[in-house]
Amino acid sequence: MTRDLGAKAYFRVTTDELANLNPADTVTFTLPEGKMNIPVHVLLDRFSTSKTWLGKGWHSSSTFPQWLADYLEGAPQDANHAVVVPAGTNEPQARKSKIRKSGATDSQRQVIRQDLFATVAKLAASLGMPPEAVVLEMRYFHESATNPYRTNASKADKAKSLKHHQNRCQAAGCTAILTSDTAVFHHLRRGFAGQHEPENLLPYCESCHDAEHDLPAGKSLSKGSKK
Secondary structure: OEEEOOOOOOEEEEHHHHHOOOOOOEEEEEEOOEEEEEEHHHHHHHHOOOHHHHHHOEEEEOOHHHHHHHHOOOOOOOOOOOEEEEOOOOOOEOOOOOEOOOOOEHHHHHHHHHHHHHHHHHHHHHHOOOHHHHHHHHHHHHHOOOOOOOOOOOHHHHHHHHHHOOOEOOOOOOOOEOOOOOOEEEEOOOOOOOOOOOOOEEEEOHHHHHHHOOOOOOOOOOOOOOO
16 A cells, blocks of 8 residues: 655545555555655554544544654664655665654754753853753743744734635645634644744644544644734
């Protein structure tokens, strides 16, 4: 079975599609950077807690590469797990390091944290402040509207996205009309310039957002900062 995910890496799999496959069979997902061959038993195991899979017979996600990386965290690197086949080749590529949601590898994350520790210590010494106070100020800045690298989308970002998408839920198959009070905003990717632009920040209705993250009804994630 082969599924082309396209540039957005959105995927949807149904129980009927996997019903006639053996656990050891593989499903090939094609991405711009290459192919990802995933054993059926890995998919079934991952979907075992999905409410839409158990209740409706399907599972979908718009963050497939990170979804797989999260699932495989700490898993042995053996032939029973997924492998990546880079574009233009036929040979699998060994999974050397987990890719985080930011796009950083484990080794890059270690370098970032070591430098942050050193920066906190330097500022604490030069300003005569406890390191904990320096980190707290960093957190306040991170959450502030003046931080151009903030994780959460601003109220203006959300209004722009809602207008761009004509106030409609962007989940596959849903045509719900949304307002600023009912929209829940979903990032396709994070950790890059333009992450809060309408092409990446999509308005969902709450029920679709619940399904996207396998949450119980009414337990959708935070709608983000209102600043």
